[in-house]
Amino acid sequence: MNQPRGDGHVHLADYIAPAWRIPQAELQFELDPAATIVLSRLCLSPDPARPGQPLELDGEGLELLDITLDGQPLAPDRYDYDGHRLVVAGLSGDCELATRVRIHPAGNTRLEGLYRSGDLLLTQCEAQGFRRITFMADRPDVMPRWRIVLRANRDAFPVLLANGNPLSSRDLGDGRHEASWENPHPTPAYLFAIAAGPLERVSQRLKTAEGRDVEINVWAEPGDVARCKYALGAVERALRWDEERFGRCYDLDVFNVVAAQDFTMGAMENKGLNIFNARYILADESTATDADFLAIESVVAHEYLHNWSGNRVTLRDWFQLSLKEGLTVFRDTEFSSDLHSRALKRIEVVRLLRGRQFAEDAGALAHPVRPARYKEISNFYTLTIYEKGAEIIRVLHTLVGEEAFRAGMDRYFADNDGRAATLEDFMSAHAAASGRDLSAFARWYAQAGTPEVAISADFNPATGDYTLTVDQHTPPTPGQPDKQPLVIPLRYVLFDADGAVVGQAPESDAVVRDGLVELTDARHVLRWRGLDGQPIPAFNQGFGAPVKLRFDQDVDDLARLARLERDPFNRWDLLQRLATEALLARPHAEAATGALSDALADLLSDPDADPAFVAECLVLPDFDTLAEQVDEVDVQALVARREELLDRLAEDQVERLQLRYEALATAARDGLSGKAMSARALRNACLAWLTRLDPEARLAQAQFDAGGSMTERIAALRCLLHFQAPGAEAALARFRDSHAGDPLVTDKWIGLVATRPHPDALDDVQALMASPWWKPANPNRVRALVGSFARLNPLAFHRRDGAGYRLLAAQVATLDGVNPQVAARLLGAFESWHRWAQPQRGQAKSALGSLQGQLASPDSRDFLERLLA
Ligand code: PHE
Numbered sequence: 001m002n003q004p005r006g007d008g009h010v011h012l013a014d015y016i017a018p019a020w021r022i023p024q025a026e027l028q029f030e031l032d033p034a035a036t037i038v039l040s041r042l043c044l045s046p047d048p049a050r051p052g053q054p055l056e057l058d059g060e061g062l063e064l065l066d067i068t069l070d071g072q073p074l075a076p077d078r079y080d081y082d083g084h085r086l087v088v089a090g091l092s093g094d095c096e097l098a099t100r101v102r103i104h105p106a107g108n109t110r111l112e113g114l115y116r117s118g119d120l121l122l123t124q125c126e127a128q129g130f131r132r133i134t135f136m137a138d139r140p141d142v143m144p145r146w147r148i149v150l151r152a153n154r155d156a157f158p159v160l161l162a163n164g165n166p167l168s169s170r171d172l173g174d175g176r177h178e179a180s181w182e183n184p185h186p187t188p189a190y191l192f193a194i195a196a197g198p199l200e201r202v203s204q205r206l207k208t209a210e211g212r213d214v215e216i217n218v219w220a221e222p223g224d225v226a227r228c229k230y231a232l233g234a235v236e237r238a239l240r241w242d243e244e245r246f247g248r249c250y251d252l253d254v255f256n257v258v259a260a261q262d263f264t265m266g267a268m269e270n271k272g273l274n275i276f277n278a279r280y281i282l283a284d285e286s287t288a289t290d291a292d293f294l295a296i297e298s299v300v301a302h303e304y305l306h307n308w309s310g311n312r313v314t315l316r317d318w319f320q321l322s323l324k325e326g327l328t329v330f331r332d333t334e335f336s337s338d339l340h341s342r343a344l345k346r347i348e349v350v351r352l353l354r355g356r357q358f359a360e361d362a363g364a365l366a367h368p369v370r371p372a373r374y375k376e377i378s379n380f381y382t383l384t385i386y387e388k389g390a391e392i393i394r395v396l397h398t399l400v401g402e403e404a405f406r407a408g409m410d411r412y413f414a415d416n417d418g419r420a421a422t423l424e425d426f427m428s429a430h431a432a433a434s435g436r437d438l439s440a441f442a443r444w445y446a447q448a449g450t451p452e453v454a455i456s457a458d459f460n461p462a463t464g465d466y467t468l469t470v471d472q473h474t475p476p477t478p479g480q481p482d483k484q485p486l487v488i489p490l491r492y493v494l495f496d497a498d499g500a501v502v503g504q505a506p507e508s509d510a511v512v513r514d515g516l517v518e519l520t521d522a523r524h525v526l527r528w529r530g531l532d533g534q535p536i537p538a539f540n541q542g543f544g545a546p547v548k549l550r551f552d553q554d555v556d557d558l559a560r561l562a563r564l565e566r567d568p569f570n571r572w573d574l575l576q577r578l579a580t581e582a583l584l585a586r587p588h589a590e591a592a593t594g595a596l597s598d599a600l601a602d603l604l605s606d607p608d609a610d611p612a613f614v615a616e617c618l619v620l621p622d623f624d625t626l627a628e629q630v631d632e633v634d635v636q637a638l639v640a641r642r643e644e645l646l647d648r649l650a651e652d653q654v655e656r657l658q659l660r661y662e663a664l665a666t667a668a669r670d671g672l673s674g675k676a677m678s679a680r681a682l683r684n685a686c687l688a689w690l691t692r693l694d695p696e697a698r699l700a701q702a703q704f705d706a707g708g709s710m711t712e713r714i715a716a717l718r719c720l721l722h723f724q725a726p727g728a729e730a731a732l733a734r735f736r737d738s739h740a741g742d743p744l745v746t747d748k749w750i751g752l753v754a755t756r757p758h759p760d761a762l763d764d765v766q767a768l769m770a771s772p773w774w775k776p777a778n779p780n781r782v783r784a785l786v787g788s789f790a791r792l793n794p795l796a797f798h799r800r801d802g803a804g805y806r807l808l809a810a811q812v813a814t815l816d817g818v819n820p821q822v823a824a825r826l827l828g829a830f831e832s833w834h835r836w837a838q839p840q841r842g843q844a845k846s847a848l849g850s851l852q853g854q855l856a857s858p859d860s861r862d863f864l865e866r867l868l869a
Pocket residue numbers: 124126127265266267268269302303306325381
């Protein structure tokens with residue numbers, strides 16, 4: 001059953017369909033945190049094409065109490081269970097296998113399978129957690145229909161939830177009660193879920209476009225339920241949007257969502273019972289920031305949208321992971337773009353791609369969006385699978401256009417409903433709907449690395465001929481030395497001397513249509529004839545191609561383009577280019593700084609510009625984005641140059657910053673309206689720049705003291721702490737004490753402490769680890785303290801003495817025994833270590849070396865091996 005080869009890897013090429021089908025599964029749970037009993041009845045049916053195969057089921061560390069076949073106890077010589085796999089030989093036709101096992105949720109700190117969070121019992125099964133609950137062919141192409149019976153003490157577990165629709169409930173007389181659920185849709189085990197405990201809810205009924213009455217519930221522990229209202233509204237918005245934009249309706253009578261304080265990932269799309277990290281559900285204005293609200297809405301939508309892209313159409317095998325994740329990120333991004341500002345959403349996504357996904361794709365952990373092999377599937381829930389996967393869908397959308405894309409999606413859903421599909425199924429639906437040959441496009445899934453598109457221009461003043469030569473190249477990545485050209489839709493525009501768009505279409509060996517050239521070969525040439533003068537070109541508008549663009553553009557031309565460009569995303573992108581020139585390219589640095597400063601002055605004085613957009617323009621490329629663009633990373637020098645530029649720009653703009661800050665005060669007080677959020681975004685951006693110029697941080701102190709929304713208080717606290725203002729300690733203590741009972745708000749101040757841009761922040765991190773605030777079994781707390789230290793604090797993490805690397809390595813070693821997935825992900829902070837300058841490169845190597853032989857989990861070992869390869 002798709003077993004690893006001798007090299008320890010599972011290979012895509014080895015896929016074989018299951019020899020046994022499981023049309024029906026019935027589970028009964030006797031829930032108890034210390035010891036839960038799981039009774040399972042599986043209806044088994046051999047694949048008629050391959051009769052006589054032994055039955056092999058996954059089961060990880062289960063205590064097997066009973067096993068029967070068609071009601072008869074199974075003799076010990078009929079089966080073998082080695083702690084991982086149950087093999088039953090000599091089965092011939094359809095039969096029913098029943099097992100009874102004991103599991104121990106309270107001791108489960110890995111948070112995979114059935115575990116305890118606070119007073120709740122919850123499950124997490126993706127990717128391979130179900131096998132820690134009971135025996136099953138734990139692979140996504142085995143899709144039973146399910147009946148689930150939950151029994152538990154009524155006082156401790158008054159609410160009992162499972163996938164699908166509620167069937168019945170009853171009292172068992174002895175203080176226990178029982179609830180039965182039925183999930184009629186064929187569903188793989190990774191989408192199984194139950195949740196039990198003292199849950200309370202907010203609830204809403206609606207009728208779907210197909211006329212089905214649905215009850216939506218968002219559940220949380222008592223006391224948190226008032227903060228579930230926003231998430232409930234987000235479910236409704238996502239449901240309506242999928243009806244309208246993709247014609248997809250909800251397909252059960254209830255949709256339940258549960259918030260949990262202990263959760264390894266963001267959230268999980270279990271059929272009819274989504275389980276969420278509480279940080280993506282709980283929100284009100286006094287505990288959540290505007291960014292939190294937007295993130296909640298987008299994650300709620302993401303999980304809801306999986307109901308079609310992931311659940312109704314699921315995966316044949318885990319190599320197809322991006323078939324659900326890339327597609328669902330594409331869908332949730334469209335949702336957010338349709339509901340709010342498309343340009344701001346694009347800016348958010350492009351920052352993430354350039355800062356993090358590009359680094360992943362260029363580092364030691366690079367892998368294709370569809371890898372050919374894996375050792376540990378949990379290590380493939382990456383930015384590449386999710387974000388690059390979504391960009392590939394966007395490329396397809398650009399190539400075929402919205403209408404054909406929607407037709408392709410309809411076809412994909414219709415052809416694969418109730419099935420376990422592959423990326424080939426997806427592409428063939430789109431090929432059929434658009435009439436396009438997508439065979440070369442498919443290379444996007446097979447090749448790792450970010451493609452580089454290098455453009456050179458030539459103008460002949462005598463003839464007015466203008467030629468662009470466009471080369472594409474994808475650099476080597478681990479295991480993939482040579483790459484083939486990709487299908488890249490590159491937008492372009494030429495402006496003439498008067499700033500008008502050149503309308504003439506170029507001659508080219510590539511397909512060119514209406515401002516877009518489809519690159520398919522390693523080189524293409526575009527030629528215009530008889531132009532009046534040398535044009536100014538611009539490329540990749542909207543970042544339609546997820547590539548690194550290399551075009552040596554004059555700083556004056558960039559500044560000119562920034563003035564000509566009306567599209568906000570493109571304007572932002574040009575300012576990022578100018579900032580990058582200022583930060584990285586010494587020869588033009590001064591000219592670029594001046595041009596950037598002028599452009600920002602214009603923006604800050606433009607009453608028509610959306611304040612949130614202006615705020616985005618004030619945020620320069622971050623450390624990761626810059627580090628990605630140099631051959632060798634000198635951390636301290638890079639951070640210092642960035643700080644210098646920010647100081648200089650702040651000085652240039654000081655009056656305008658003060659003006660905007662004051663002028664937006666009233667608008668910022670209007671609750672959660674888009675206008676208020678936008679005003680707060682610009683005010684907080686102004687505040688951060690103004691605080692650079694005022695060692696007393698008076699404005700930040702005043703904003704903090706004024707109370708106000710979490711968005712305003714946390715921004716002020718960040719300024720006080722990060723610029724080490726006189727009132728920082730007192731403010732931190734006040735903030736900490738007033739939210740001591742709220743783990744999510746506690747994570748916020750801990751994150752601020754861990755990211756103070758100073759090498760000494762490492763001492764504060766260590767002090768927190770020795771304090772009662774340190775909760776190594778809570779993934780959010782680990783990320784807030786260790787994750788943000790390693791990922792968002794270059795000065796402390798990359799300390800020249802190597803102390804930051806040693807701290808991270810030591811934490812990985814300890815946490816690996818608590819929650820391997822969380823521990824393994826922390827190692828990702830080392831993904832680019834080969835490019836770090838000395839002494840850091842040597843320090844990183846020895847910190848990683850010290851972990852060899854220290855790590856027990858396959859997750860951490862796989863990452864460590866790849867990092868050191
Ligand atoms: N499938 C989840 C999502 O929507 C992510 C996840 C993966 C959650 C693995 C838990 C475990 O993206």
